[in-house]
Amino acid sequence: MKAFTSYRVAAEHAGLTVEDYLKTIHHYSGRRLQKLTRRKGILLKGKSVFLQKKLHSGDLLQVLILEEDTSKLQPEKGPVEILYEDAFLLVLNKPAFMLVHPTGRTTNGTLANYLAYHLQERGQGGTIRPVHRLDRETSGCVIFAKDARSQFLLEQQLKEKTLRRTYWALVKGVVTPPAGTIEAPIGPHPTQANRGAVQAQGQPAITHYRTIRNLGENSLLELTLATGRTHQIRVHLAHLGYPILGDGMYGVRVPWLSRQALHASRVSFHHLQDNREISVDAPLPADLTRALELCERQ
Incomplete structure (x- = not known):
């Protein structure tokens, strides 16, 4: 039995072609789209559709879940x-x-x-x-x-949004207010390849945050995603003025940390058989534990 992922086209995406919609909004690769096209695996209103077809608000697009080789x-x-x-x-x-x-x-x-x-x-x-x-x-x-x-x-x-992802991030600055929501659209950076940036014409992006504790001139934050844009947390925190420590692309490099201080600390979802909620935690790795200790001593 074939399984499909379904997308309902939002008003702000009306006018995009099927190809642009799947590439820019849902991050499908060109190779994946080729495979789907060969297998007639992209359906609009239940019928196979070509990639240059323009979409309308409310359209139902269904995409075959491929059994990869x-x-x-x-x-x-x-x-x-x-x-x-x-x-x-x-x-x-x-x-x-x-x-x-x-x-x-x-x-x-x-x-x-x-x-x-x-x-x-x-x-x-x-x-x-x-x-x-x-x-x-x-x-x-x-x-x-x-x-x-x-x-x-x-x-x-x-x-x-019943599958939730929670992150911890160590950022530069004492965050004010200590809890809140960052709602700022994200699109491609106008001049730098492979980077995102907050821009009016970008895709909607929402990040919720709260301060776990302040560590000298830095803060440890807990963040949850309401949307899943590429580099969303990193772009949003830099935009807010509290960049992630160790992040060489959007944040602040520090000599005592060799990577961005971002950790996917928890996932929560409903069990696929009995629907009970399950939360799974990943312990903070040693390098980030040492980073917190160092910040506390500063």
Whole structure:
């Protein structure tokens, strides 16, 4: 049975082509769109549609969930820390400096490669399906679905905001007010490639934050995402005037931290069988624990 992800086109996205909508709003790659086109896996109002078709407000776009060719994902022996597992999914603790899955020219050394090996050793080979992503330098919780149906249901929870992601960030400055909501649209940076920026014509982006504690001239924040734009937390905090320590792209480099001080501390979701709420926590890694101690002593 084929499974589809459904998107209802918002008024502000009316006029975009199917291709632009899926690429810019939902971050589909060109290669993935080619695969979907070959399989007639993009439906508008229940019928196959070509990529240059313009969308209208309220249109229902359905996109086939692909069973990726796992022969291209080379299983590799490597660290896999399982924080939670059931019949439908796993939550892994991603170390900093590791990609979630192969991208671009990087085909090995990712969390997906290591999970493929781990499952193969168990006799549980199959498609590796990350439900969401983390930046290379960000540590913490990542959810992997075990089958296409579970992936679809978890992606629906993401859209409906019943799957929640919580982060900790160490930022420069004493945040005022100590709790609040950052609501500022994010789009591509006008002059710098691969960066985001707050801009009026960007996509809606909402981040909630609260101060856990002040540490001298710095603050430890807890943040939750109401939307999932690329680099959202990093862009929003820099825009607010409290950049993340160690973030070489948007924040402030410091000699005592080799990466951005951002950690995916918790994921919460509804169990796919009995609907009970489950929360999974990832412990703060040693480098960020040391960073907090150093800030407290300053």
